[in-house]
Amino acid sequence: MGDAKPVANAPSREILEKIFRTAYKIRVFETEGIKLYRQGLIRGYFHPYLGQEGIATGVCAALKEGDYIASTHRGHGHCIAWGADVKKMVAELLQKETGYCKGYGGSMHIADIKTGNLGANGIVGAGIPLGVGAALANQVRGSDAVTVTFTSDGASNNGTFMESLNLAAIWDLKFILVVENNQYAVSTKIEESTRETDLYKRGLAIGVESHQVDGNDPLAVYRMTQEAVETCRKGKGPVLIEAVTFRHMGHHVNDPGKYMPEDKLAHYKSRDPVDRARAALKDMTSIADAEITAIEAEIAAEFSAAVAFSIASPEVSAESFAAFAADY
Amino acid sequence: MRELMYREALREALDEEMARDPSVFIIGEGIAERGGSYKVTEGLLAKYGPGRVRDTPIAEAGMIGVGVGAAIAGARPVVEILYVDFAMLGMDMIVNQAAKFRLMTGGEGRVPFIMRTQGGAGGGVAAQHSQSLEALFYHIPGLRVVMPSTPADAKGLLKYALRQDDPVMFLEHKHLYMNKGMVPEGEHIVEFGKGDIKRAGSDVTVVAWSNMIPRTLEAAEELAAEGISVEVIDPRTLVPLDRAMILNSVAKTRRCVIVQEANRRGGVASDISSIIMEEAFWHLDAPVEIVAGLDVPIPFNLALEQASVPQKPGIKAAIRRALHLGPAAMAAE
Numbered sequence: 018m019g020d021a022k023p024v025a026n027a028p029s030r031e032i033l034e035k036i037f038r039t040a041y042k043i044r045v046f047e048t049e050g051i052k053l054y055r056q057g058l059i060r061g062y063f064h065p066y067l068g069q070e071g072i073a074t075g076v077c078a079a080l081k082e083g084d085y086i087a088s089t090h091r092g093h094g095h096c097i098a099w100g101a102d103v104k105k106m107v108a109e110l111l112q113k114e115t116g117y118c119k120g121y122g123g124s125m126h127i128a129d130i131k132t133g134n135l136g137a138n139g140i141v142g143a144g145i146p147l148g149v150g151a152a153l154a155n156q157v158r159g160s161d162a163v164t165v166t167f168t169s170d171g172a173s174n175n176g177t178f179m180e181s182l183n184l185a186a187i188w189d190l191k192f193i194l195v196v197e198n199n200q201y202a203v204s205t206k207i208e209e210s211t212r213e214t215d216l217y218k219r220g221l222a223i224g225v226e227s228h229q230v231d232g233n234d235p236l237a238v239y240r241m242t243q244e245a246v247e248t249c250r251k252g253k254g255p256v257l258i259e260a261v262t263f264r265h266m267g268h269h270v271n272d273p274g275k276y277m278p279e280d281k282l283a284h285y286k287s288r289d290p291v292d293r294a295r296a297a298l299k300d301m302t303s304i305a306d307a308e309i310t311a312i313e314a315e316i317a318a319e320f321s322a323a324v325a326f327s328i329a330s331p332e333v334s335a336e337s338f339a340a341f342a343a344d345y
Numbered sequence: 346m347r348e349l350m351y352r353e354a355l356r357e358a359l360d361e362e363m364a365r366d367p368s369v370f371i372i373g374e375g376i377a378e379r380g381g382s383y384k385v386t387e388g389l390l391a392k393y394g395p396g397r398v399r400d401t402p403i404a405e406a407g408m409i410g411v412g413v414g415a416a417i418a419g420a421r422p423v424v425e426i427l428y429v430d431f432a433m434l435g436m437d438m439i440v441n442q443a444a445k446f447r448l449m450t451g452g453e454g455r456v457p458f459i460m461r462t463q464g465g466a467g468g469g470v471a472a473q474h475s476q477s478l479e480a481l482f483y484h485i486p487g488l489r490v491v492m493p494s495t496p497a498d499a500k501g502l503l504k505y506a507l508r509q510d511d512p513v514m515f516l517e518h519k520h521l522y523m524n525k526g527m528v529p530e531g532e533h534i535v536e537f538g539k540g541d542i543k544r545a546g547s548d549v550t551v552v553a554w555s556n557m558i559p560r561t562l563e564a565a566e567e568l569a570a571e572g573i574s575v576e577v578i579d580p581r582t583l584v585p586l587d588r589a590m591i592l593n594s595v596a597k598t599r600r601c602v603i604v605q606e607a608n609r610r611g612g613v614a615s616d617i618s619s620i621i622m623e624e625a626f627w628h629l630d631a632p633v634e635i636v637a638g639l640d641v642p643i644p645f646n647l648a649l650e651q652a653s654v655p656q657k658p659g660i661k662a663a664i665r666r667a668l669h670l671g672p673a674a675m676a677a678e
């Protein structure tokens with residue numbers, strides 16, 4: 018157990034297992050979360066990260082404590098990859114006092130400032146200036162922390178994208194912009210949104226080191242982010258990474274996604290990031306199948322426990338809301 | 346105490362707070378080497394260096410958003426926006442991000458972000474550089490709205506802004522920068538939500554703010570010569586609003602005029618009027634009067650520009666109406 022097979026430049030067993038665990042945990046969270054939604058336990062919006070797990074997983078594996086992330090409306094995966102407590106996430110989706118935001122934020126606003134998670138965001142593109150701002154704050158206080166903003170092809174046509182990235186560039190900020198190109202802005206395909214669908218080229222246009230990576234390959238994302246982090250820590254940031262991917266379903270749980278061509282969906286599903294994380298762990302280490310099964314069972318049990326915890330948690334208090342209202 | 350210009354008082358507040366707290370920094374267009382269009386930040390680059398006093402490209406949404414992000418991450422950024430009109434480019438960051446973050450995070454996240462900017466008419470700079478937009482910010486829960494009228498208030502309010510944890514719309518007036526007034530040296534703090542009686546009086550209460558304060562004080566002085574005693578109240582911060590000071594004054598004078606430079610429709614004056622109706626109706630001897638700008642964009646032409654915002658004769662006429670001095674007195678205006 019734990020002895021790596023001889024694969025050139027293979028990450029450690031620890032990293033490979035972490036990447037698989039994270040990707041699988043996101044998969045379980047979204048799959049089981051959708052069931053809770055269908056049962057009426059979750060209200061409002063729920064934007065699943067299914068199919069894109071490799072990106073948050075690979076990126077966050079390359080970051081360290083003290084770094085910062087900012088996320089999107091499709092943010093569950095980023096939180097989990099950042100190490101969030103699944104109990105507090107589920108409790109937030111179930112609008113309970115024990116949730117990350119005490120039930121005030123919901124799916125689109127989970128944040129955890131104490132750990133450097135600047136939060137999901139209901140406004141497409143808004144996380145970019147917020148992330149650049151955190152990077153600026155860190156530069157002003159002389160910290161070597163790196164800030165990653167996860168954003169999207171949809172956000173790339175919003176003014177904040179270029180305005181913020183340009184500010185990061187002129188100030189050499191330790192900032193990585195991860196553009197998750199899932200090829201749809203809600204339901205509008207990327208070819209209808211822009212003439213240049215290689216989004217990393219937008220960074221090149223303003224002198225920002227920019228790369229494109231297969232977003233369904235968690236290891237490739239991890240390696241590219243490692244390099245970007247190194248570049249940033251040396252003060253040579255920012256860096257833009259375009260990670261090409263595809264959703265497994267529509268924009269949110271109630272969008273059947275009929276506009277997504279079946280053959281393209283099948284193509285990306287055949288390159289499933291969770292399967293690839295599992296395969297990498299199996300191929301590059303001597304892990305036994307039973308160990309993988311045990312990891313999967315452990316993660317499923319963690320989610321079940323989170324649901325039980327959340328259901329048993331107290332409702333939000335009218336007193337705390339009254340205190341907010343009085344101070345606004 | 347010594348006499349300073351409004352802009353010097355603002356600079357002193359920034360200087361003192363930057364010296365006290367290394368997390369305070371300033372970004373804006375032309376604020377570093379040039380010292381800002383209104384010279385508020387002059388000398389700060391030399392003193393605090395290019396890390397903490399930075400010029401930005403012309404990218405208001407980006408720079409406001411970056412300020413909000415830096416605040417969330419624990420810094421105390423001051424973002425100078427050249428004209429409040431330009432802040433409209435950054436409204437998502439102000440309204441959907443800065444104002445909402447604290448509640449959305451269940452109170453865990455705070456946003457000590459300050460947007461310093463200026464508004465107001467009178468400079469011949471036409472419709473896109475002359476607005477008074479405080480009502481837009483006043484309407485949004487989660488923002489503090491600050492409008493100093495004097496150098497001392499400018500210093501004290503800005504120092505307080507840099508020590509509290511909510512997003513502040515710090516709205517200066519382009520006509521006040523050269524105004525002079527006595528300003529305390531060193532620790533001079535003006536808390537939010539505490540109004541100031543700029544002139545004590547007994548016949549009528551006038552509530553005004555920003556550049557309407559000097560104009561109202563002139564009107565009050567002229568009316569005093571006629572034996573009319575005007576009490577002038579400056580809330581100084583519109584959010585939070587010192588309701589008690591306004592209501593106490595109205596209970597005393599039983600008459601109230603509200604003067605705002607911004608156009609009338611949906612303005613802060615209308616809300617203050619409704620507060621008085623609800624809370625002090627039985628004290629009133631006359632309807633509350635509102636003197637406000639016309640509901641039009643500000644024209645370039647000088648005469649039309651003046652006709653668009655409250656002037657002294659209009660303020661005096663409203664005070665007389667509130668006192669029921671009759672048509673003859675009004676005709677004399």
